[in-house]
Amino acid sequence: INQLMREKRLGVLMLQETHMDGERGQEVEAAFSKRLKVFCSGNPTSPHTKEGVAIILNKEHVNVNNTEQTEIVPGRAMLIKMNWHNGRKLNICVVYAPNVNGSNGHENAEFWKTIHQYFEQNPSKKPDILAGDMNVVESGMVDRLPAHNDPEEATEALDNL
Template sequence: MRKRKLGVLAVQETHLKNGDLDALNERMKSKIFIINSGNPNRPNANGVAIILNRQTTAWAETQKWVLVPGRALMVQFPWKNGGEHRTILNVYAPNDARENETFWKELASKWDGRNPPPKPDIMLGDMNIVEDSIDRIPIHGDDPNAVEALRSLKCKLGLIDGWREEHPETIAYSYPQETTRSQSRIDRVYTTKKIAKTTREWIIEPSDVKTDHNLVSFHYYEPGQQLKGKGRPTLPLWIAKDEYFLKLGRKAVRQATQDARTYTQAGLTEDRPIQYPVQQIYNKLKIDLYCVAKGRVADAIPKMKQRIEARTKDLKRVKRQQPWKRKSARCTYDTIAPAKIRHI
């Protein structure tokens, strides 16, 4: 969560006992807050959790609803300072087709009758079915009754598939199975149309944690949020270890040190009327170092971009031609991530 700057993370198949949950919250009390719902009959099975970043969310003011123990957990927390709230529903649907259909119908019934819970702004998790055959490889549809039950729930809650809205013609998968050589996009995020209007950067990519599912993420921003510029000029951290820059930088520092000593020993004369020579030499050194570093970055970054783009194409090719070789895709992704960090 810290690396990707995530405010909220939804996890399925947590298999957490109450004692383990308390221990984790105590251990990570300065960073995250975990809200979990386990299966009371089988603590080592199922389980869903919503993890809140303590630094960026009002985690202490959350409300939760366990709609289906171990399968559906909903959390609501204050949003910004405008008195509004955001409600997130995390689901882990059964794999069996009939149980899957029953699950969606049971979940939909929670909003019937008196005093229903608030409708979620976002519903996300492992659906264990796909709505469209294009989201599976080999291409085939899922149980029509289960799909209809899910669509009925979506209609009732006013939700749409955010990733598909952002990428209407893109093919991507979140769950590659090495044993059967198949892939599917069973991990999805549904949002209301209002929320979808202020989202961007919808991504499906391998998780930093070892798991058989990919991570689905997006950026949600506040409506009317001001556009921020680039800010003051900065340099990437890798320049501090670049040999070429260090070589030129040492040369500039030696020259500046020599000039400062010369002025200090000679003092103020008619030939040297500067009142603060050392400070001006130091200021010139900073400007020179920045110009050298900026020039080096301008030369190096296009080459880094080319390497990143080349490896990204390799990753797409591996996924498209040999989707069952997850290790090959993971290996390719592992070479892209460090390059992106270095580029930044």
């Protein structure tokens, strides 16, 4: 991560399926404390074996002072509020949505509904940037090979967000 961020001159890196809890995040940050600031959220019951999201900031390119972290769905959705240019703040959200299983998109849809509800209740935290592994596509005929559509329940829930 350190080498990638240095060589590509990345200011922000958003990761999914990290299998990393706060303790491991602190270890990574300690090893590269001159360059990196690590924010992570692990699965609450199995942080080293499944799920996990992280946002890593490169101190050489972005201001990390007073950055705030919020877990929306532990191990699956996390938000940071960071300093941007001219005194502005930037909200960045990373997600790792549940998989769609065949024609069953219920768990994926419920995830997006939870995220939507969180931002409805916390409008000042709505993300300027949302990225990650959505595990659903809106147009399966274009974005899947072999072509197939994901369940409408899941695609509509993401679209409503």
